[in-house]
Amino acid sequence: MYPNDSKENWFRGQGNWADVPAEQWNDWKWQLRNRLTTLDDLERYLDLTLDERAGALHANKKLALAITPYFFNLIDPSDQNDPIRQQVIPKKGETAVAPEELLDPVGEEGTSPVPGIVHRYPDRVLFLVTDRCAAYCRYCTRSRLVSNAQDYNFHPEYESGLEYIRQHPEVRDVLLSGGDPLLLSDKKLDHILGELRKIPHVEFIRIGSRIPVFLPQRITPELCEIFKKHGPIWMSIHVNHPTECTQTLKDACERLAYAGVPLGNQSVLLRGVNDSAETMKALVHRLLMMRVRPYYLYQCDLITGSAHLRTDPRKGIEIIQALRGHTTGYAIPQFVIDAPGGGGKVPINPDYIKEITEDAIVMRNFQGEEYSYPLVAQAGAKLDKNAPEPVPLLV
Ligand SMILES: *Cc1c(COP(=O)(O)O)cnc(C)c1O
Numbered sequence: 599m600y601p602n603d604s605k606e607n608w609f610r611g612q613g614n615w616a617d618v619p620a621e622q623w624n625d626w627k628w629q630l631r632n633r634l635t636t637l638d639d640l641e642r643y644l645d646l647t648l649d650e651r652a653g654a655l656h657a658n659k660k661l662a663l664a665i666t667p668y669f670f671n672l673i674d675p676s677d678q679n680d681p682i683r684q685q686v687i688p689k690k691g692e693t694a695v696a697p698e699e700l701l702d703p704v705g706e707e708g709t710s711p712v713p714g715i716v717h718r719y720p721d722r723v724l725f726l727v728t729d730r731c732a733a734y735c736r737y738c739t740r741s742r743l744v745s746n747a748q749d750y751n752f753h754p755e756y757e758s759g760l761e762y763i764r765q766h767p768e769v770r771d772v773l774l775s776g777g778d779p780l781l782l783s784d785k786k787l788d789h790i791l792g793e794l795r796k797i798p799h800v801e802f803i804r805i806g807s808r809i810p811v812f813l814p815q816r817i818t819p820e821l822c823e824i825f826k827k828h829g830p831i832w833m834s835i836h837v838n839h840p841t842e843c844t845q846t847l848k849d850a851c852e853r854l855a856y857a858g859v860p861l862g863n864q865s866v867l868l869r870g871v872n873d874s875a876e877t878m879k880a881l882v883h884r885l886l887m888m889r890v891r892p893y894y895l896y897q898c899d900l901i902t903g904s905a906h907l908r909t910d911p912r913k914g915i916e917i918i919q920a921l922r923g924h925t926t927g928y929a930i931p932q933f934v935i936d937a938p939g940g941g942g943k944v945p946i947n948p949d950y951i952k953e954i955t956e957d958a959i960v961m962r963n964f965q966g967e968e969y970s971y972p973l974v975a976q977a978g979a980k981l982d983k984n985a986p987e988p989v990p991l992l993v
């Protein structure tokens with residue numbers, strides 16, 4: 599069991615904001631208005647390290663600083679290495695640029711036919727509908743445009759994006775992303791989802807959002823009605839550490855699930871946050887308990903200023919190896935590297951194949967024991983004379 603895996607840890611109350619009336623605390627607009635966005639805001643509640651002070655001073659030139667009170671409350675102020683803290687409080691390292699790092703690490707610009715659309719895979723597109731998020735992850739792959747701190751000047755134009763999708767019958771899958779699509783008003787979301795549903799070739803609509811984690815209050819009954827109306831809408835949330843699995847998040851996931859939204863999770867492997875098998879195991883178990891199926895575990899992209907958060911990719915392989923066979927299959931995400939420069943997501947797996955000989959595949963199971971399976975059915979296998987005649991399949 600994970601050391602902090604107690605029921606009490608699932609709910610930390612209002613913490614620093616204990617005197618705020620519950621109805622304000624539970625109002626997503628209050629949470630947004632009261633985000634911590636400056637060095638002063640942070641220092642009111644937390645003793646920052648020198649490294650973090652420097653980071654906070656520079657943050658707004660790279661990726662805006664913003665943390666919702668709800669999410670900030672999950673930080674243990676006595677722990678400088680707190681896993682929530684590492685994700686949202688900037689460090690000086692963000693201003694450094696390692697030689698392998700890129701502004702657009704997975705080459706999205708090269709596959710963007712119109713602003714806001716990334717069309718890398720033949721049958722599906724990424725549709726970036728906003729550059730804003732409820733809070734900002736310091737390792738964000740899209741920090742070149744997200745929060746508009748780098749003068750990228752991203753102006754999402756839904757209409758040209760929608761028009762592109764209408765004109766491309768090969769697009770059967772649309773992934774709304776950003777920024778965070780759930781920051782749009784109910785009205786805009788209703789409009790975009792409605793327009794997408796009208797396109798006959800769009801079979802599958804999904805949303806990538808960290809709002810349930812940063813701002814679970816946004817998952818209102820009204821929003822859920824919109825998903826129900828245009829469903830099935832699938833959603834990938836973004837949880838990195840078991841501490842994020844609060845009762846409040848669990849309730850939000852339940853509302854989504856009851857509205858018919860299948861939930862997946864995408865985590866980013868981050869140094870000092872979740873780069874251990876024990877932490878990952880606690881995380882995926884909690885996700886299942888919240889009706890969320892772990893989907894991808896990403897190797898951290900080579901985004902500029904991320905060296906202090908990145909891990910050796912072999913760590914990811916080790917973590918998957920520690921999960922496969924050792925826990926529920928549903929709990930195991932696919933570890934991927936989004937190939938630098940624009941190759942797309944490549945699955946990275948532990949090697950269970952020892953060798954493929956002329957006639958068999960020789961493999962190792964989760965305990966390292968060897969087994970083999972023949973490559974082709976053996977010729978001359980004896981048929982059972984008493985077996986009934988095969989019944990032709992109906993087509
Ligand atoms: C991740 C991604 C998708 C979705 O990939 P799936 O493996 O289907 O989840 C689509 N387009 C782009 C550009 C992506 O980066």
Ligand code: SF4
Nearest residue numbers: 731734735738777808
């Ligand atoms: S929520 Fe997503 S888009 Fe927004 S900062 Fe985090 S990783 Fe980037």
